[in-house]
Amino acid sequence: MGVRFRSEWPYFRYMLGPVVRLGGAKHSSPWNWKRGWWRHRPRFFLGDAMPTMPKRLRPAGTRSQAQARKEADDRRGSAASRGYTSRWSKAAATFRRGHPLCEYCSLEDRVEPSTLVDHLYPHRTYDGVFWRVEWWVASCASCHSGMKQAVEAAGKAAIDALARRLGREPLT
Ligand SMILES: [Zn+2]
Numbered sequence: 001m002g003v004r005f006r007s008e009w010p011y012f013r014y015m016l017g018p019v020v021r022l023g024g025a026k027h028s029s030p031w032n033w034k035r036g037w038w039r040h041r042p043r044f045f046l047g048d049a050m051p052t053m054p055k056r057l058r059p060a061g062t063r064s065q066a067q068a069r070k071e072a073d074d075r076r077g078s079a080a081s082r083g084y085t086s087r088w089s090k091a092a093a094t095f096r097r098g099h100p101l102c103e104y105c106s107l108e109d110r111v112e113p114s115t116l117v118d119h120l121y122p123h124r125t126y127d128g129v130f131w132r133v134e135w136w137v138a139s140c141a142s143c144h145s146g147m148k149q150a151v152e153a154a155g156k157a158a159i160d161a162l163a164r165r166l167g168r169e170p171l172t
Contacts (some may be wrong), residue, residue, distance in 0.1 A: 082124065083130050092117040092136075099138035104147060107165055114138035120163055121171050122152055134168060 063071070076082070094098060095117050105112040118139040123130040139148065151158045160170035 001089070031115050054068075091131075095133070095136055096138050101138065102140035102143055103166060104139055104143035112140045116144055117143050117149060119161060120166070120168065125152075126171060131171050135163070135171065137166065 058159045073079075096114050099114055102110075102114045104110040116139055118137045118164045119129060120135040120137050130134055149160050156171075
């Protein structure tokens with residue numbers, strides 16, 4: 001066969017695209033679809049030249065988001081170690097399908113979709129309430145971080161009163 005030059009006839013064939021041969025022996029020619037030399041032509045991808053978003057500039061000496069998350073986990077334990085497993089996510093999703101509205105907002109005649117399931121009695125203070133569905137409350141994020149935190153800080157009597165308003169039996 002000998003050395004081939006770029007200017008020689010088959011090498012510029014790729015500009016016209018692959019040739020589909022009708023008939024003939026399958027592996028006998030360089031024009032074969034699977035094994036032809038034109039399969040090795042350079043390929044270009046639009047994505048290679050596209051600019052990407054630069055990393056956000058963070059002042060020197062401040063924590064990155066990942067570091068801050070890790071420190072928070074060290075302080076209070078990771079979500080999994082606090083009981084928030086995939087089993088919980090599934091159970092909470094099922095519970096929220098039955099309670100699509102925030103139950104705390106409903107007490108104030110507000111209509112707000114629930115985004116999470118709250119433990120009426122905080123499970124880090126009260127043992128064994130994590131899986132007690134009777135004290136799960138569908139809640140929006142703002143009730144959970146605002147009103148509910150205040151009630152929890154006020155003590156068990158306040159939580160009991162809230163339980164009665166929700167029509168739940170208080171924890172004995
Ligand atoms: Zn709410």
